[in-house]
Structures are given as C-alpha cells and as structure tokens.
Amino acid sequence: MKLLRYGPRGQEKPGLLDSQGAIRDLSGIVPDIADAVLSDAGLARLREVDPAALPAVGGNPRIGPCVGRIGKLIGIGLNYADHAAEAGMPIPKEPVVFCKWTSAVCGPNDDVIIPRGSTKTDWEVELGVVIGRACKDIDEARALDYVAGYCIVNDVSEREWQLERGGQWDKGKGFDTFAPLGPWLVTRDEIADPQQLDLWLEVDDRRYQSGNTRTMIFGVAQLVAYLSRCMTLYPGDVITTGTPPGVGMGVKPTPIYLRPGQTMRLGVTGLGEQLQRACPAD
Template sequence: MKLLRFGPKGHEKPGLLDADGVIRDLSAHIDDLHGHHLGQGSLAELARLDPARLPEVPADTRLGPCVGRVGKFICIGLNYSDHAAETGAEVPPEPVVFNKWTSAICGPNDDVIIPRGSQKTDWEVELGVVIGKRARYVEEANAIEHVAGYCVVNDVSEREFQLERSGTWDKGKGCDTFGPLGPWLVTTDEVPDPHDLAMWLEVDGHRYQDGSTRTMVYRIPFLVSYLSRFMTLEPGDVISTGTPPGVGMGQKPPVYLKSGQQMRLGVEGLGTQTQHVVADPATPPEA
C-alpha cells in the first residue's frame, strides 16, 4: 500500500493512493496515520479495504507528511561510501547518529525555508524507514519485522550551523521545514529490496544527486538493531538512512540553495517531492 496524509497543515487526514493514482480518504476507518495504526494487524485491516469504495480526494489537495505524531526523527550520517568520499570523510566504524527535531517535519511539497543568517543551506535525498513495531534490543535477523514501510526524506541541512558552530550536527539539521516526509509511506510488501533503489535530486532542473541505496554502508536491518540498543524505537518513529553523493557541499566550488529555487527529488517506487525554497519571513509568526 501507499499510505499518505492530506489536507491543511495541522489538520491532515489519512488516505491511500489507489492503483490508478487517485487519493482515497481513510478517515472513516482510522483517525490519522500514526504509530498506533502502523502495526502489522492494522496495516492488514487497511489492505483488506476496497479502495474503490473509499471517498475520492481532489488531485490538487495538499499532501502532508506521510506519518503523523512522529516521536523520534533519527538520522544516520556518512552512511554512503561515495558520499563520505566526496566530503573528504572516512566511513565511520559505527553509524553516526544525530537527530532532526520533529518541528522540522513538513509535507513533501511544502516550501523549504532558508533560516535567518544562513549561507550554506544544502540538500540530501534519503530513504526513510518508518517503524511499525516497538523495537528494543532486537536482533538484526528480526529487525525488518519492526518496519512498517519506507518513504522519501529530504535531509535539508545548514552546513555552517552543522559543522562550523561547535557542538553536534543537530543545530544544522533540525531547522523548521528541514524534514519533508513523503509523498507516501510505502509498506514493506511493495519494496522487495530497499537496498536496490535508485535515488535522485535536482535543483532548478539540474541533477546533482543520482545514486542508489546499493552504496549504503550500514543497511536497514543493522541500523534498526543498532539503534534499538541505545533507545526504544516506537511505532511512528522515522529513521533517515543517509544520502548518496552530489550534495551542494561536495561540489567544486560548493553550491548552496537560494530563495526562489526549486528542488525535485525521489526514490524509486516511493514517489517524488517538489519544494520551493523561500527566505525566512522578516516577521516571525505569532505564537
């Protein structure tokens, strides 16, 4: 299944994409697409529904992030051997783990906002893993049983904040709108091999990233098992698994995002995102 969320920001409803590419409304069956509904039993119930009997949603309806109420948004750094090489870094002996704040999450086609003072906002197409079953000290052999599905993630990053301002990477990774998720969550039965998916990203029509999950160093079963040693993974948590080469920081000379540009990115079988890049508004929104 291709599951999704649609509607205005903060008021999204659950839906699915039928075989003809039509969005269907699931809100008569579940209240939202969040952790409680991502277990194998719940997904099996949704799979038994006849999409043709579900209400049709207009094609121009906004898509929200494909998972609601995300508890943890965990990212893996330098997890593609060719990306590590372009940044001049060595492949780490254990996964590099950092966080994106859940306030960074936005819809797959929402605007990406360049933070105030930013000169080095960058892009990273990534494969996202959505947890469907609680995982604590799970064995690698059983780890995929804890995965509900996969999605596209743009791990938008401010490189100066991340690398030149001391401390951890997190301050350059979790700015508002730096975590577009979707367009849909594709359940594991539709992705036979998540380690053999083409992935790409373009800025204003120029393709910068053109890679594959084949060059992922630490693969998904290992990552789920590894992370579950240090934290309990809960249904609805998202793991972003790293990016292939072609990021702006790796260009010679480096290239960074500017207001007015457009990003398009996708992962094979998981859909496409399109984001306009905008400057942070001069006046902050009222609380």
C-alpha cells in the same frame, strides 16, 4: 499500499492512493497514519478495505507528511562511502547518529525555509524507514519485521550551523521545514529489497545526486538493529538513512548552496517524488 496524509497543515486526514493514482479518504476507518495503524495488524486491516468503497478526494489537496505524531526522527550521517569522501570525512566504523527535531517535519511539496542569514543551506535525498511496532535490542535477522514501510526524506542541512558553530550536527539539521516527508508511506511488502533503490535529486532541473541504496555502508536492517540497542524504537519513529554523493557542499572547486527561489525535485524508486521551493525566512 501507499498511505498518505492530506489537507491543511495541522489538519491532515489519512488517505490511501488507489491503483489509478487517486486519493481515497481513510478518515472513516482510521484517525491517522500513526501509532497502532502502523502495526502489522493495523496495516492488515487497511488491506482488507476496498479502495473503491472509500470516498474519493477531489481537487488538488496539499499532501502532508506521510506519518503523523512522529516520536523520533533519527538521522544517519556519512552512510554512503562516496558521500563521506566528498565531505572529506573517514568512512565510519559504526553508524553516525544525530537527531532532526520533529518540528522540522513538513509535507513533501511544502516550501523549505532558508534560515535567516544562511548561505550554506544544502540538500540530501534519503530513504526514510518508518517503524511499525516497538522494538528494543533486536537482532539484524528480525529487524525488517519491525518496519511498517518506507518514504522519501529530504534531509535539508545548514552546513555552517552543522559544522562550524560548535556542538553536534543537530543544530544544522533541525531548522523548521528541514525534513520534508513523503509523499507516501509505502508498506514494506511493496519494497522487495530496500537495498536496491535508486535515489536522485535535482536543483532547478540540474541533477546533482544519483545513487542507489545498495552502496549504503550500513543497510536498513543493520540500522534498525543498531538503533534498537541505543533506544526503544516506537511506531511512527522515522530513520533517515543517509545520502549518496552530490550534495552542494561537495561540489568542486566551489560548493553550491540553495538560494531563495530555487526548486528541488527528488525521488526514490517506488516511493514517488518531492518538489520544494526554497524561500527566505520572513
């Protein structure tokens, strides 16, 4: 299934994408794409619903973040060896973990706001992993059983605040609008192998990023198991799993960063596409 949320910011309704690519309203069935709806039982209930029996959503509504009431948005850094190389950093021996604040979450096609004074706002296409049921201290062999599904995340990053302003990465990763999520939550049964997905990103129609999740240093199952040893993961928590090479910071000889008015387009195999315009802060 491809689940989504649509409507004005803060008033999103749950929806389902039918086989014809039309949005069907799920608000008469579930309150949101969140909490217990993400469990195996909750998703099984939705699979029993005939999409043709659901109200069709007309027009061209805004698509919101595909998960509601996200508790934790957990980032993984330097998880592709070639990206670590372009960043001039060693390949990590354990996952590099940081936080993106949930206030950074926005819809997949919402504007991305460049922070006031920023000259180093960067892009990162990533595979997002949505947790479906609580897990703590699980082993890698069972880890994917706790995944509800997958989505696209643009891990937008302000490199000066991330790397030059002291402290940890979180500051540069957590500005408002720095986590476009969606367009869909694709349930795990539709993704045969999360380690065989192409990722790509373009800025103003120039392709900068092309990669595949098979080159991750730590795969999805490893990450879920590892993080479950650090914290309890709950339904609706999202893990954004790292980016392949091609970020603006890595362009040689001179890095390239986002400017107001530029457009990012990005996608992951089977998970749809995102389209964002970079805008200045008010």
